Amino acid sequence: MAAVQVIRSEWTKIRSVASTVWTLSLAVVVTLALGTLLSALTRNQFQDMPLRERLTFDPVVISFAGMALGQLALIVFGVLVVSNEYSTGMIRVSLAAVPRRGTFLFTKVAVAGALALAVGMATSFATFFLGQAMLGPLGARIGDPGVLRAVIGGGLYMMLIALFSMGVAAMLRSPMLSLGILMPFFFLISNILANVDATKRIGRYLPDQAGSRIMQVVPGLGDDTPYGPWGGLGIMALWVAAALAGGYAVLRKRDA
Numbered sequence: 001m002a003a004v005q006v007i008r009s010e011w012t013k014i015r016s017v018a019s020t021v022w023t024l025s026l027a028v029v030v031t032l033a034l035g036t037l038l039s040a041l042t043r044n045q046f047q048d049m050p051l052r053e054r055l056t057f058d059p060v061v062i063s064f065a066g067m068a069l070g071q072l073a074l075i076v077f078g079v080l081v082v083s084n085e086y087s088t089g090m091i092r093v094s095l096a097a098v099p100r101r102g103t104f105l106f107t108k109v110a111v112a113g114a115l116a117l118a119v120g121m122a123t124s125f126a127t128f129f130l131g132q133a134m135l136g137p138l139g140a141r142i143g144d145p146g147v148l149r150a151v152i153g154g155g156l157y158m159m160l161i162a163l164f165s166m167g168v169a170a171m172l173r174s175p176m177l178s179l180g181i182l183m184p185f186f187f188l189i190s191n192i193l194a195n196v197d198a199t200k201r202i203g204r205y206l207p208d209q210a211g212s213r214i215m216q217v218v219p220g221l222g223d224d225t226p227y228g229p230w231g232g233l234g235i236m237a238l239w240v241a242a243a244l245a246g247g248y249a250v251l252r253k254r255d256a
Contacts, residue, residue, distance in 0.1 A: 006098055010111040020080050027073035028123045034066030035127040039134035058218035059140045060150045063131020071161045075182050078165025081112045083175040101251050113163050120158030124151050146217040153214030164240045170247025211236030
């Protein structure tokens with residue numbers, strides 16, 4: 001099958017499955033709604049915040065507060081894009097049509113990744129502008145130092161979360177098992193490891209903790225993180241590459 005046909009096939013699979021469309025829509029809505037709400041609440045309560053928090057106040061990070069929940073929808077999207085074919089048995093038909101498994105997997109990753117990037121960028125810019133509008137005089141402008149980088153980085157972060165989830169799903173080949181590992185890892189375990197003194201040095205190198213640095217403009221007091229915004233995103237990209245390589249290795253060696 002020609003490359004163009006494979007791309008069209010993967011695009012048709014994604015847009016014809018209602019669950020993948022709904023998860024992307026949910027990622028947009030949750031990120032925008034929560035970011036806007038928290039920005040409005042922060043503006044009203046700013047004068048009551050402790051001095052330390054006011055000194056390190058980052059209006060960009062506040063507008064991206066909804067990303068923590070929005071990324072969960074991107075995780076579901078990435079898992080479903082890969083594992084739906086396993087759960088329905090369509091994977092046999094797909095691999096018969098595209099016997100080169102590397103072409104099959106990485107075309108799927110490219111199509112889903114492009115879609116996640118488009119949605120992520122649109123969401124990142126929208127949540128930034130809405131959040132800054134709610135913050136009013138406390139807000140930042142897109143031309144301020146580091147702000148455009150943070151907003152673009154927010155879109156890249158959302159794409160990388162989806163790609164990482166696709167790699168894990170390709171390794172595990174089960175939607176329930178993949179979500180059962182990824183959801184608690186990103187929602188609970190990662191935050192605990194990154195905020196407990198005994199494990200903080202390890203936790204800062206986890207994919208979401210490292211990648212989210214790209215959205216930070218104002219560093220915290222006493223921040224000793226040994227990498228910068230782009231370095232953190234690079235660490236996250238390495239995690240994604242490792243997950244996709246693992247997914248390809250499993251797909252190549254195991255029967256459908």
